Amino acid sequence: MRRLLARRFALSDGAARLSDVTTLVDPGTAQLPQQGTADRVQALLDQLLTRGRADRVRHVHRSPERVGRREPWPDWVPELLRERWAGAGIPAPWAHQVAAAQTLWAGRSVVLSTGTASGKSLAYLMPALSGLLTAQCSTGLAPPTVLYLAPTKALAADQLAGLAGLALGSHGVRPALFDGDTAYGERDWIRSHANYLLTNPDMLNRTLLPDHARWARFLGALQYVVVDECHTYRGVFGSHVAQVLRRLRRACRRHGADPVFGLCSATVSDPAVAAGRLTSAQVEAVSEDTSPRAAAAFVLWEPPLTGAVDEHGAPRRRTAVAETADLLTDLVLADARVLAFLRSRRGAEVTAVLARDALAEVDPTLGERVAAYRGGYLPEERRELEQRLRDGRLCALAATNALELGIDITGLDAVLLAGYPGTRASMWQQAGRAGRAGQGGLAVFVARDDPLDTYLAHHPEALFGRPVEATVLDPDNPYVLAPHLCAAAAEAPLTAADLELFGPRAPGVVDELCARRLLRRRADAWYWTRSDPTALPGDIRGSGGPAVRLVEAGTGRLLGTVDAGSAHSQVHTGAVHLHQGRSYLVEELDLDAAVAVVTRSEPDWTTTARDVTEIAVLADERVMRWRAAAVHFGSVEVTSQVVSYLSKRIATGEVFAQTPLDLPPRQLRTSAVWWTVPAELLADAGIALGDLPGAAHAAEHAAIGLLPLFATCDRWDVGGVSTALHPDTGLPTVFVHDGHPGGAGFAERGFAVAAQWLSATRELIAGCGCQTGCPSCVQSPKCGNGNRPLDKAAAVLLLDVVLSGAPH
Ligand SMILES: [Zn+2]
Ligand SMILES: [Zn+2]
Numbered sequence: 001m002r003r004l005l006a007r008r009f010a011l012s013d014g015a016a017r018l019s020d021v022t023t024l025v026d027p028g029t030a031q032l033p034q035q036g037t038a039d040r041v042q043a044l045l046d047q048l049l050t051r052g053r054a055d056r057v058r059h060v061h062r063s064p065e066r067v068g069r070r071e072p073w074p075d076w077v078p079e080l081l082r083e084r085w086a087g088a089g090i091p092a093p094w095a096h097q098v099a100a101a102q103t104l105w106a107g108r109s110v111v112l113s114t115g116t117a118s119g120k121s122l123a124y125l126m127p128a129l130s131g132l133l134t135a136q137c138s139t140g141l142a143p144p145t146v147l148y149l150a151p152t153k154a155l156a157a158d159q160l161a162g163l164a165g166l167a168l169g170s171h172g173v174r175p176a177l178f179d180g181d182t183a184y185g186e187r188d189w190i191r192s193h194a195n196y197l198l199t200n201p202d203m204l205n206r207t208l209l210p211d212h213a214r215w216a217r218f219l220g221a222l223q224y225v226v227v228d229e230c231h232t233y234r235g236v237f238g239s240h241v242a243q244v245l246r247r248l249r250r251a252c253r254r255h256g257a258d259p260v261f262g263l264c265s266a267t268v269s270d271p272a273v274a275a276g277r278l279t280s281a282q283v284e285a286v287s288e289d290t291s292p293r294a295a296a297a298f299v300l301w302e303p304p305l306t307g308a309v310d311e312h313g314a315p316r317r318r319t320a321v322a323e324t325a326d327l328l329t330d331l332v333l334a335d336a337r338v339l340a341f342l343r344s345r346r347g348a349e350v351t352a353v354l355a356r357d358a359l360a361e362v363d364p365t366l367g368e369r370v371a372a373y374r375g376g377y378l379p380e381e382r383r384e385l386e387q388r389l390r391d392g393r394l395c396a397l398a399a400t401n402a403l404e405l406g407i408d409i410t411g412l413d414a415v416l417l418a419g420y421p422g423t424r425a426s427m428w429q430q431a432g433r434a435g436r437a438g439q440g441g442l443a444v445f446v447a448r449d450d451p452l453d454t455y456l457a458h459h460p461e462a463l464f465g466r467p468v469e470a471t472v473l474d475p476d477n478p479y480v481l482a483p484h485l486c487a488a489a490a491e492a493p494l495t496a497a498d499l500e501l502f503g504p505r506a507p508g509v510v511d512e513l514c515a516r517r518l519l520r521r522r523a524d525a526w527y528w529t530r531s532d533p534t535a536l537p538g539d540i541r542g543s544g545g546p547a548v549r550l551v552e553a554g555t556g557r558l559l560g561t562v563d564a565g566s567a568h569s570q571v572h573t574g575a576v577h578l579h580q581g582r583s584y585l586v587e588e589l590d591l592d593a594a595v596a597v598v599t600r601s602e603p604d605w606t607t608t609a610r611d612v613t614e615i616a617v618l619a620d621e622r623v624m625r626w627r628a629a630a631v632h633f634g635s636v637e638v639t640s641q642v643v644s645y646l647s648k649r650i651a652t653g654e655v656f657a658q659t660p661l662d663l664p665p666r667q668l669r670t671s672a673v674w675w676t677v678p679a680e681l682l683a684d685a686g687i688a689l690g691d692l693p694g695a696a697h698a699a700e701h702a703a704i705g706l707l708p709l710f711a712t713c714d715r716w717d718v719g720g721v722s723t724a725l726h727p728d729t730g731l732p733t734v735f736v737h738d739g740h741p742g743g744a745g746f747a748e749r750g751f752a753v754a755a756q757w758l759s760a761t762r763e764l765i766a767g768c769g770c771q772t773g774c775p776s777c778v779q780s781p782k783c784g785n786g787n788r789p790l791d792k793a794a795a796v797l798l799l800d801v802v803l804s805g806a807p808h
Contacts, residue, residue, distance in 0.1 A: 041297045041440040044414055047334040048299075048327055048444070058447075059300040059460040065440075068292030071098045076105060077126055078133050084166045085122070093122055095290040100262070101126040104224065109261040109281045111230065113271035114289040116432030117410040121162065123286075124226045124262040129166075131223050132173050132195055143172075144223035147248075147259070148198045151232040153179050154382070156198040159228070163196065179203055191215055201233075201241045204248060205487070205540055212251040212491055220255035230263040231425050231471045233278055234712040235744040236480065238473030240540035242278045243484035246475075246501050247491065249280065254492060265471070266425035268712075274471035280501060294411075294435030298464075299444045301327075302457045312787060314774035320448040321347045324418040325354035327444060328396055332359060332366065336413035336442075337389060338396040341430050343419045343448075346578075348372045351398040351418070366395065373399035401426065411436035419448040420456060423712050424469055451705030452715070454776035455764045462709060462760070472711045472745040476505045478512075479742030483537035485509055486518055486528060490536065493525035546594065550579060553587055553599045562596070565739070568642040568663050569609035569784075571596040575645065576607045591664075605647045605656070611784035613640040615721040615735050617728040618669070622751065627805025629677045633751035636672040636737055638719065641665040646786060671743030673751040675758075676731040677802050679724075685801045687794045689724075692732055694791030695798040696722035698778035700734045701787075702795065703750075703761045705780065707736065710757050711749035716782065718746050755806040762799035765792060 049057070070092040073082050093101070096114055100123035103110040112123050128146045135143050150156040156177055163175045176194035178187070180203070190197065191214055199208070208215055225248070227233075233241040252259055261283065263275045272285035303318035310316055324340055328351065331338045342348045352372035360367030371394055373385060386409050388394040401421045415434040421427055427445070435441020445463075447453035456463055475481070485502060488494055499506040510526055513519040518535050519526045547561035548571060560579055562571050567589065571577050575586040577598065584598035621634040641664070647657040679692070687695055700722040704715055717739050726733040738744045750757055768777035773792040780787065 040413075041295065041442050044331060044334055044336055044442045045297060045299065047330050050330070056301055056304060057299055058302050058457045061298040061300075061460060061464050063293070063296050063298075065295040066293045069095045069290040071095045074098060074102060074105065074126065076134075077130050080133065080168075080171065081126070081129055081166075084168070088165065090119075090122065093126070094119055096286055096288055097123040097126070099288075100124070100286045103284055103286070104128075104260055104262050105130070107260055109263075109275075109279065109283045111263040111265055111271045111275035111283050111285050113265040113267055113285060113287040114291070115267060115293070116429045118289050118291040120228075120264040121159070124224065124264070127262075128196070128224045128226065129168065129173060133168070133171055135172075143195065143221060145195045145197070145218050145221045146224045146226065147218075147222055148196065148226040148228065149204070150198070150200055150228045153181075153200065155228060156200060160198050178208075191218065194218070195221075201244050202540060205240075205244045205537055209244070209247050209251055209491055210487070212255070215251075216255045219252050220257050222252050222257045222259040225259045225261050227261060227263040227275075227278070229265070230275060230278060231265045231268050231423075231712070234471050234473050235717060235746065236477070236740045237541050238278065238471070239475050239477050239480040239744065240484070240537065242280070242473060242475035243480060243502070243537075244540065245279050246503075247484060247488050250488060250498055250501055251491060266429050268425050269470040271471075274473070277473060277475060280475075280503070294438075295440040296431075296435045297440070297442050298431060299442070300447070300457045300460055300463075301444050302447045302454070303449075310775075312774075312779070313772065314770055314779065317449040317776070320418040320446045320453075321350055322354065324416050324446050325351045325358070327416055327446065328355045328370070328398070329358040331414050331416075332370065332395045333362065336395075337392075338414045338416065339389075339409065339412050339433055340396065340398045340416040340418060341401055341421060342398060343401055343421075345400050347418065348398040348400050355396065355398070369393065369395040371397055373397045401430075409433060412441065413439070414442040414444070417443065417445045419446070420453050420708075422708060422714055424463065425471075425712075427463070449775045450781075451702050451764055451775075451777055452708055454768065455706060455709070455760065458767055459760075459763070469708075469710055469712055470749070472713065472749045474743055474745035474748065476503050477742040477744070478505060478509050479740075481505060481509050482513060483535060485513060486535045487537055489519055489526050490528035490530075493522075493527050494519075495525050548589070548594045548596055550577075550584070550596050550598055552584075553597050559584075559598070564594070565666070565668065565741075567596065568666060569611065571598070572609060572642060572645060572661050572663065574607065574647075574659055574661075575609070576601075576603055576605065605649050607645045607647050608786070609642045609645045609661075609784065610658075610786060611640045611642045613638060613719075613721050613784060615639075615672070615726075615737070617674075624751075624754065626755075626803070626807075628681050629675050629802040629804075629806075631673065631675045631751060631754045633671070633673050633748060635743075636670060636674075636735065638668045638670065638721070638737055639665050640668075640784070642784075668737075668739075669741060670738045671745075671747045672735050672737035673747045673754065674729070674733055674735040675754070675802055676726075676729045676733045677798070679732055681801050682732060682798060685797045687797050691791050691794040692724040692798075693722070694789035695794030696724060696732055696734050697785070698765065698773060698790045698792055698795035699761065699798055700736065701778050701780040701783065701790070702765050703734070703758065704736055706757065706761050706764060707746060707750055709760065710753045711746045713744070713746040715780075717744060755803070755808070758799060758803055758806070762796060762803060765799070766796045768792075 100110050100112040104127040112120050131144050160177045174194050175196040176190045178197055178199040261279045261281050265271050272283050275283040303323040306316045306318055308316045328340050349372045352370050356367040356370045410433045412434050431443035434443045447457040520529050546564045548567040549561050550559040571586050573589050577584050583602055585601040587597045589596045616637045618635045620632055624631045644658055644660045646655050648655050700720040704720050719739050720736045722734040724732050738747050765777050773790045778790050778792050
């Protein structure tokens with residue numbers, strides 16, 4: 001009954017980019033026009049709409065097939081390379097690849113911001129490899145070198161494999177992978193001989209730059225720096241990477257080179273601005289995608305209400321995981337090749353198990369053909385799984401969002417997104433894996449029960465009509481800048497000219513570092529005093545601050561660390577803590593030793609910390625006045641104290657205990673956006689004084705839930721405080737602040753787009769079908785007050801007053 005056809009997967013050229021708006025289809029019928037390649041997509045969609053599920057479709061967005069536009073090889077690309085690429089199935093480059101490559105070859109930095117599988121690598125490989133092969137070097141002194149930076153080790157390993165496939169070794173191209181696993185013996189060879197180095201920003205920070213003198217040959221001849229997947233460098237991590245790149249540019253200059261940057265990005269707003277912030281270089285953007293793509297349909301899907309209610313009486317929706325497992329099962333039964341993306345490893349495993357069981361009931365051999373794609377695989381193991389999916393031995397893979405960059409599969413029949421992956425850039429990257437020429441592809445976004453997912457399911461224009469969010473980072477954050485200025489001074493004394501490279505706040509931070517005796521001024525340069533090695537940047541992916549270690553009781557095994565900033569709420573004594581998908585019970589949090597002692601346990605309850613938080617305005621830096629409200633941006637000090645925790649049954653959501661805790665208050669200095677509105681105007685709008693705290697609190701939760709739509713953050717990256725009367729403003733005030741010391745740029749972005757952001761927040765709350773507030777609108781999973789008080793109706797009135805007179 002089921003024919004399993006031999007299939008061919010388009011590996012590089014056939015993927016869809018779905019971000020253009022085309023036909024909008026009536027969600028009531030969810031019919032696609034029956035035309036050409038859409039038949040297959042329609043058949044798959046029909047399969048999903050069986051069993052009375054048609055009313056779960058909120059929107060179907062269709063994009064037509066696009067024909068690619070090729071251009072001849074630039075005349076400087078050597079014949080040898082053209083032959084190699086022709087042998088790999090590339091007869092000629094796409095127009096966007098040529099545009100980016102020409103810019104780099106002309107010695108100008110460029111960011112290429114196009115869809116998944118649009119062939120971004122070729123754009124920088126053309127000039128980089130041509131440069132190596134023809135030994136043309138901008139310095140004219142030594143044979144040139146190329147540095148390739150990837151956010152993950154896996155991606156760098158993939159790139160190395162791609163280079164090896166071109167077999168250019170006998171022509172003088174000597175690529176080498178340099179990461180934490182590279183043997184010390186091999187490192188000497190790499191320093192002396194490699195001319196195409198593949199590494200990551202962490203290795204630059206920790207190993208290569210501190211040791212730059214020994215890398216003088218490589219750095220002094222550096223012609224191109226490739227920054228792949230540069231949109232992943234965002235927030236505090238992105239700000240650290242920006243400073244590492246400034247140190248790199250400085251080291252290159254000292255050794256006689258001034259490299260050009262070639263950046264690759266998913267489709268984002270203002271790619272040139274973000275790339276310029278990241279590199280501190282002048283960067284041009286190429287963002288017209290000229291690669292072909294298959295016809296595709298993108299479905300927005302909302303799981304049904306279960307009929308049950310939570311402890312607040314709010315209606316419960318079916319989980320995105322259960323719904324995704326069902327859709328995956330039906331697609332496999334329809335003979336489709338499917339990839340599902342989930343937010344957690346546990347979610348990926350549960351999806352695979354549920355689908356396997358359901359399929360095994362139909363056909364025992366089918367169950368074995370669904371797998372979970374976990375972290376920790378070696379590149380060869382990943383390639384093997386991908387190959388099995390391509391040749392049909394596997395029908396479906398369930399993966400986590402975190403593995404998105406490591407998966408080299410496109411041209412699938414269908415992609416399922418269980419929950420919003422956090423950014424539209426990621427969403428398009430994932431959806432773009434569906435679709436191949438002549439067959440089309442289907443992508444389904446399954447909304448989770450939270451404000452952002454719900455908003456997106458009901459507002460397709462937010463996904464399909466607008467440009468994607470901007471990549472947000474703040475290299476000028478003094479908490480990020482200070483350790484990198486110390487590192488730079490340790491690498492070579494800092495001069496006044498150097499400071500310019502590190503941005504406008506560098507001189508002030510250098511003065512502070514001198515006052516702390518970390519730097520010392522002599523003659524006309526600043527020297528590293530070596531007095532405190534902990535002042536240097538350690539882990540650029542952490543918060544930068546101290547961490548609490550998770551230690552297993554009995555074995556003493558170190559399981560990992562938690563940022564000190566979140567330790568009180570995450571790993572307090574008695575907490576049930578999830579670490580890498582496993583659950584642990586915290587026996588004791590020892591703050592003096594910075595250790596949480598835990599035992600492996602699967603209790604049938606979860607815990608939520610409750611805190612008391614105060615916020616003080618330190619500096620009111622910018623203000624925007626609308627008719628009734630004022631929106632501010634500035635620096636704040638947040639003082640919070642975890643005072644107790646609630647224990648809640650997983651199955652029923654019932655709270656069965658509240659346990660007091662004795663933890664000291666913690667301070668955080670960071671950036672915030674806040675808005676105020678006079679109480680009398682709120683009274684005029686019909687908000688009783690007693691309802692004001694619930695209105696402000698509900699508006700704060702929903703606003704935090706929607707900020708990721710405008711800034712590349714996660715709701716866990718920001719916090720909030722709301723109050724009916726704030727001592728510093730003298731008014732009802734709602735604050736949304738960055739969760740990291742010194743800020744990460746998210747609150748600042750919120751200030752810049754305040755009118756759009758708060759309008760969307762108002763729409764979300766008013767449009768939610770619940771009566772008094774639910775997880776899809778005003779409830780928050782991280783609320784320190786147990787989601788009390790919350791007043792949904794008054795929050796809408798409050799936002800109406802705030803937004804009156806706001807620019808559209
Ligand atoms: Zn609701
Ligand atoms: Zn709250």
